[in-house]
Amino acid sequence: MDSRTVFSDSNDISGSSSICCVSNAENLSPEITDPNIAPLNRLSENLGSIFESPDFDFCSDARIVVDGSREVPVHRCILSARSPFFKNVFSGSVGKERNGKFELKELAKDFDVGFDSLVAVLAYLYSGKVRLLPKDVCICADDGCSHVGCRPALDFMVEVLYLSFTFQISELVALYQRRLLDILDEVATDDILVILSVANMCDKSCERLLTKCIETVVKSDIDIVTLEKALSQDIVKQIMSSRRELGLAGPESNSFPDKHVKRIHRALDSDDVELVRMLLKEAHTTLDDAHALHYAVAYCDAKTTTDLLDLGLADVNHRNSRGYTVLHVSATRKDPKIIVSLLTKGARPSDLTLDGRKALQISMRLTKAVDYNKSTEEGKASPKDRLCIEVLEQAERRDPLLGEASFSLAMAGDDMRMRLLYLENRVCLAKLLFPMEAKVAMDIAQVDGTLEFPLSSNSWSLAGRQRTTVDLNEAPFKIEEEHLNRMKALSKTVDLGKRFFPRCSDVLNKIMDADDLSELAYLGKDTPDERMLKKRRYLELQVILNKAFSEDKVEYEKSTISSSSSSTSIGVVNKLNPKK
Template sequence: MDPSYLFADSDLSSSVCDPAPAPDRCPADVVALRRLSEHLGALLSSPELGFCSDARITVGSAATGDPPREVHVHRCVLASRSAFFRERFAQGATELELRDLVEGFEVGFEALGAVLDYVYTGRVGPLPKGVCECVDEECDHVACWPAVDFMLQVLFASATFQISELVSLFQRHLLDILEKVATDEMLDILRVANLCGKTCSRLLLKCVEVVVKSDLDNVTLEKTLTSDIVKQIMKSRSDAGLHGPEGLGFPDRNVKSIYRALDSDDVELVKLLLDEGHTSLDDAYALHYAAAHCDSKITKKLLDLDRADVNRKNHRGYTVLHIAAMRKEPSIIVSLLTKGARASDLTSDGKKAIQISKRRTRYIDYEKPNQQGKASCNDKLCIEVLEQRREEMSLPLAMMSGDLHQRLSYLEARVTLAKILFPKEAKVAMDNAHVDGTLEYTSNLPTSNQRMAVDSDRTPFEMKDEYISRMRALWRTGTLTLETFKDSTALF
């Protein structure tokens, strides 16, 4: 994406040392400054000048699973441009971890590169291709999540490093596009603006104003924002006669009890509360809550109770599948589809779950080929799952006959290979097939007579039944893999 698409020419030429050239400056001075900017930029970007660096910043990549990357920097440049780095280097630091520098919001390699490029050159360079663009071909990439997320990362890093001009630049652009940002993503902007403090006070006030008038429910606000911000929003809503989409009576005491049980990962307590008859999973929108805020295993346990409508919409018009797509959790999406969730259902603003996933996925991550043996990106997996045609397949009769040990050995080998080549895809499929609850089969198991001698309380029929359960789970693993992950189809 061309930087001129986001910023005016005056923004691109801004500089810490000389923010506004004098009108009477001769062209030779402008050329000299541009050449200085280019030479300083070469220090950062040119591998041939790597020997000049005397410090480095290591950037992890928990989201994509890639190995850490290093950026070689120059203490004299950073210290002269940033009081934050000046203080760090004055303490003798030469090896820095980015996650330790910018705590509270994850900043990626590309965003760090954009900030450092500005520090060295005084100019906003071209935005990294594919990083600020989503997968949806119909999107103009002005306010989709990848574009917003990148700007938030640059904003937060700039505020942390005390690069005031860059903070002002990106705050101004976020204010310009705020009305186009998805409602749920407004909370992320608000949270980062709050973390940035006084430097982003304008952005914070505008975000609060938008959220007050939005359909964001109180439960979501309380789970996402700090208590002082939530109180401010609640008071503003009350003063304006607004009470959120759920009304004044929700959540009541019984619903809150279910939410607390889910927060404690206690599904058994949820069952007890439901048995009391004061509320239901549907009335409490418990599946929506679990999909948004709980571990995926808790959501699957809740689904296995078979006491909720997986296609029920909440007060805002979202199904559980819509929320799982926003969270970018493939395991929950597979569980929901297995239970009959409709991928064709629309939100109140006309979006399907697949469109939500595409708008929240960076193009660069989606286009990156899957590598055997390495965990795939959650964002891409969600899109693949929602794009695949789902057909329920049962265990064929042929699998139930013949040499049980031979068939089990084959399936164990296939699933084991899948775990090695496609670890994340295999884990999602195995979790949803409940493989962990079955008895693992190995080819060197003792014979039936030997086994009976050891476990005299088990009959041969029970032993065979255990392995058939294992076979069903392994076969279901293969089926889910076939249906949802196209890159691993050859294994099954």
């Protein structure tokens, strides 16, 4: 077993004297003569194995549920003996038990806590040993980062601190307070607010950490709007009062917004972009002066941000008082739809913050390496954090003009019906194989659902829903305005996919641009009989496509072990091209 840190029984939480480091009893130095050390170490290992080994799950008598899915089996007697909080929980004084299960969100209500943080705290309660920071969740995706104070490491420590306080484990609170104090100088200014907020929840237990964080924020350039969104009002008043006493008042970052800016912000909080438009007509301020785009990207939903962008009244590359562009702020929000919306409106991914960071680096420092490196199976949503990084990476590689025609669309020739069918099928496949990426592109292009115009009114779409809107096979087929609008939206969806999600587009190309489909899509100077034959073959291939995907989906759901060699796209391609 690796050397671990072990707490003594001392309740002193102010100094480091209550902590001693030991390793296995067999490796104790000759100078240690206390006969109690070796037995205590073995006891720690035995109790720790009860928590860590699945062999002891049979004797657990309660479970803590995280995120509504993952469960941690625990033993009431051990936790009750180690924590007054759990003694109250299991006696029925705190929390609600449902069939022996306790929701973590009910036990720790004031702050979101992850699975790994809970396991770390519970492991300490069992063994008395503090685990090393888990590398898989405490390292960001930026290889150039020291990972000392990056956001993944910080989030883990702050979550453990909050849980330790909530579970009334004073010695663990003391340890993590010291750890955070040691790395405070390595933490990004905005991330100090996270530590400050949790330290304030811990009250007097984290008084030193709270004081140090407030001192740091007072001297920072963090604006009043950000402070009010992140902290309690009493802390904000304390910070602003300290700034005035130190003579730091004056710059925009330290002054309160005027009433006209506040009205615009309140309108955005209500998702009322039309009201914003009306307020702008009063000519008291502009969207840029109010930093309205920055505000919307940071605090409003994606639709409100998109609607505000569509007004065309703001500079998408405008900088706020801290030198952040809207894209920089969006990188901290970690919403791929907002990032793509900004890039399509001309946001520059190469712009630097005052301390020399691009939006890509900001996003990578906020993302766990384990999430970024995780392989995404087709048909499952990609992690949002990773998707944001991929979009920004792609934006830095190339910046094509919007609406560029894809090779696939050019192959569709002049026949509008076949082109529309092609687009419907491609977008539908994208939605099935790459749901998160497809949703981003479809939302921006304002495509609602797929296969709005099925091959027949009685046929089922690939998405499993029956449509009865428009039959593309009715003769003679007449292009209506709704067809043209639909085609425009689908084309934009495909172009966005090719621009920002090339990995996904390559897979779709292998399916949609198979020899049979490419030949069928090009009608050229075909005779009516040849067109009829191609149309019949197109219908056959669509049935094959539907059947192939359904079979692969059933096979995947039955399988407990995923394999990249049996992915959905390969299965579909093989069925479309049986000779290959």
